[in-house]
Amino acid sequence: MPVPTFRPIHTRRAFEEICERIREQLALGVLKPGDKLPPERDLAHQLGVSRNVLREALRSLEMAGVLRLLKGVKGGAFIQEGDTGRMNDVMRDMLSLGTISVRELSEARVHVLDLVVRLACVNARQVDLDALEDNIERTELATKEGRLLDRVECSREFYRLLANSTGNKVIAMIMDSVTEIHMRFVYAKVASSGVAMSRLADRRRQLVSAIAEKNAALASRLMGAHLEAVQRMLEQDPGAMSLHVALAEVRPGMRR
Amino acid sequence: MPVPTFRPIHTRRAFEEICERIREQLALGVLKPGDKLPPERDLAHQLGVSRNVLREALRSLEMAGVLRLLKGVKGGAFIQEGDTGRMNDVMRDMLSLGTISVRELSEARVHVLDLVVRLACVNARQVDLDALEDNIERTELATKEGRLLDRVECSREFYRLLANSTGNKVIAMIMDSVTEIHMRFVYAKVASSGVAMSRLADRRRQLVSAIAEKNAALASRLMGAHLEAVQRMLEQDPGAMSLHVALAEVRPGMRR
DNA sequence: TTCCATTGAATGGGTGAACCATTTAATAAT
DNA sequence: ATTATTAAATGGTTCACCCATTCAATGGAA
Numbered sequence: 001m002p003v004p005t006f007r008p009i010h011t012r013r014a015f016e017e018i019c020e021r022i023r024e025q026l027a028l029g030v031l032k033p034g035d036k037l038p039p040e041r042d043l044a045h046q047l048g049v050s051r052n053v054l055r056e057a058l059r060s061l062e063m064a065g066v067l068r069l070l071k072g073v074k075g076g077a078f079i080q081e082g083d084t085g086r087m088n089d090v091m092r093d094m095l096s097l098g099t100i101s102v103r104e105l106s107e108a109r110v111h112v113l114d115l116v117v118r119l120a121c122v123n124a125r126q127v128d129l130d131a132l133e134d135n136i137e138r139t140e141l142a143t144k145e146g147r148l149l150d151r152v153e154c155s156r157e158f159y160r161l162l163a164n165s166t167g168n169k170v171i172a173m174i175m176d177s178v179t180e181i182h183m184r185f186v187y188a189k190v191a192s193s194g195v196a197m198s199r200l201a202d203r204r205r206q207l208v209s210a211i212a213e214k215n216a217a218l219a220s221r222l223m224g225a226h227l228e229a230v231q232r233m234l235e236q237d238p239g240a241m242s243l244h245v246a247l248a249e250v251r252p253g254m255r256r
Numbered sequence: 257m258p259v260p261t262f263r264p265i266h267t268r269r270a271f272e273e274i275c276e277r278i279r280e281q282l283a284l285g286v287l288k289p290g291d292k293l294p295p296e297r298d299l300a301h302q303l304g305v306s307r308n309v310l311r312e313a314l315r316s317l318e319m320a321g322v323l324r325l326l327k328g329v330k331g332g333a334f335i336q337e338g339d340t341g342r343m344n345d346v347m348r349d350m351l352s353l354g355t356i357s358v359r360e361l362s363e364a365r366v367h368v369l370d371l372v373v374r375l376a377c378v379n380a381r382q383v384d385l386d387a388l389e390d391n392i393e394r395t396e397l398a399t400k401e402g403r404l405l406d407r408v409e410c411s412r413e414f415y416r417l418l419a420n421s422t423g424n425k426v427i428a429m430i431m432d433s434v435t436e437i438h439m440r441f442v443y444a445k446v447a448s449s450g451v452a453m454s455r456l457a458d459r460r461r462q463l464v465s466a467i468a469e470k471n472a473a474l475a476s477r478l479m480g481a482h483l484e485a486v487q488r489m490l491e492q493d494p495g496a497m498s499l500h501v502a503l504a505e506v507r508p509g510m511r512r
Numbered sequence: 513t514t515c516c517a518t519t520g521a522a523t524g525g526g527t528g529a530a531c532c533a534t535t536t537a538a539t540a541a542t
Numbered sequence: 543a544t545t546a547t548t549a550a551a552t553g554g555t556t557c558a559c560c561c562a563t564t565c566a567a568t569g570g571a572a
Contacts, residue, residue: 027503060319072535073551082355099338108426170364247283328564329522
């Protein structure tokens with residue numbers, strides 16, 4: 001039987017129609033990143049809607065990362081390069097709404113990172129390895145100078161570089177989305193307790209050299225062990241894993 | 257060095273502030289799914305902004321799946337249960353914008369499905385297996401009766417059930433996001449050529465019994481082989497993989 | 513009483529005109 | 543030539559109003 005599945009209907013509203021049409025032009029390749037839409041007043045007139053309604057549509061597309069709206073003469077609505085950070089926003093909302101749990105996110109992260117590491121073993125180029133090595137050096141420096149929060153930023157970058165070295169932006173995007181919240185927990189923990197994982201740079205060097213040698217089994221094992229160690233550190237203080245603290249906190253350099 | 261990274265700034269606009277405040281209340285747990293925001297006119301007054309600006313914010317949150325707006329007395333803006341389909345929208349936009357490629361998406365899908373299958377071997381409960389078995393029976397029926405497009409819908413459901421049997425909604429969400437576009441290609445292919453994979457139900461039965469026996473290696477191998485076969489089928493006709501066709505097409509039962 | 517049609521209030525959906533703020537280029541003053 | 547001024551284009555915001563939908567209250571008919 002064709003499985004009768006009834007999605008809730010809601011009356012079609014003008015702004016939805018507009019969003020859809022613009023997305024359609026995108027999908028068809030008529031609109032491309034860098035292109036500019038007509039001024040709001042013109043476009044509203046062309047579509048036969050009021051400027052207010054058009055703006056609701058443009059706003060939604062802007063929030064979705066499809067458009068960027070700039071003021072002033074020479075301003076306007078420009079099609080953006082895709083913003084890979086949008087998936088992070090979705091994940092954050094899901095967590096805020098209680099649709100997913102921190103546990104599920106952490107578990108997913110472990111598996112995704114295992115995949116990333118294994119793919120990196122296959123696909124990492126020398127430039128990727130160099131970038132990782134460079135990152136580790138910066139991590140060491142930050143450690144020596146006691147800049148603990150900078151070190152957390154380095155970690156964040158380390159994972160990004162790792163994901164990039166898989167050569168697959170979809171996987172990189174997924175990894176970032178399951179990593180962002182986690183890094184907030186780490187950041188909060190480090191900021192409040194001042195503790196820091198020891199021998200971090202050494203561990204990373206081992207991992208990178210395993211990747212360089214394309215030793216997937218070893219790389220996977222090292223990453224797994226590291227993740228467990230970090231998890232133990234975070235769980236020492238149960239309060240540190242408070243969802244609300246991590247989500248509500250705004251900190252510099254971290255996109256909302 | 258702490259890596260000077262300059263994100264583009266853009267003047268803070270009222271609607272952004274509003275979105276952020278509402279998300280903050282969500283993160284803090286003050287607002288929960290099912291809660292209702294004050295009427296637009298009241299809330300606008302409370303926030304000291306015009307109703308139009310407030311509406312831009314509400315629209316954005318609605319598109320993000322955070323709110324649902326209902327008309328009429330007893331209507332209003334309600335906090336939604338998280339909509340796990342938002343990640344699909346992000347993926348679709350990324351593809352439309354050319355930020356990611358079909359190749360990257362397909363590759364990611366192969367790896368994610370491998371992970372899903374392996375996790376299912378560990379976590380699948382009897383109800384999950386029963387649901388899969390039931391799905392396979394419906395697939396068989398659709399095949400016998402020549403309802404090919406229904407059969408594609410069954411496939412879509414099969415993957416969802418598989419993902420659910422991992423017991424991890426994050427992973428299920430990720431799988432769905434890398435699967436939706438692919439199913440559009442399959443749908444377009446089947447709709448245009450009328451060809452259909454042979455012995456589909458049998459293959460699925462083998463897979464499910466491997467999962468039931470918790471034989472991860474076998475299950476992984478079976479899934480891998482199946483994905484390759486499907487890929488070959490799709491690639492027979494290069495035109496069938498046209499991005500624009502698959503993305504622009506709207507079909508019943510598939511959310512936009 | 514019970515049931516159904518009518519009505520009216522609450523709420524989101526949508527419009528149009530006006531004004532503000534920012535940005536840029538053209539123009540004028542030095 | 544350089545710098546200050548001005549004007550035009552564009553998004554940001556407000557206000558006042560009306561429409562469409564929904565649902566509860568009301569009231570008349572069976």
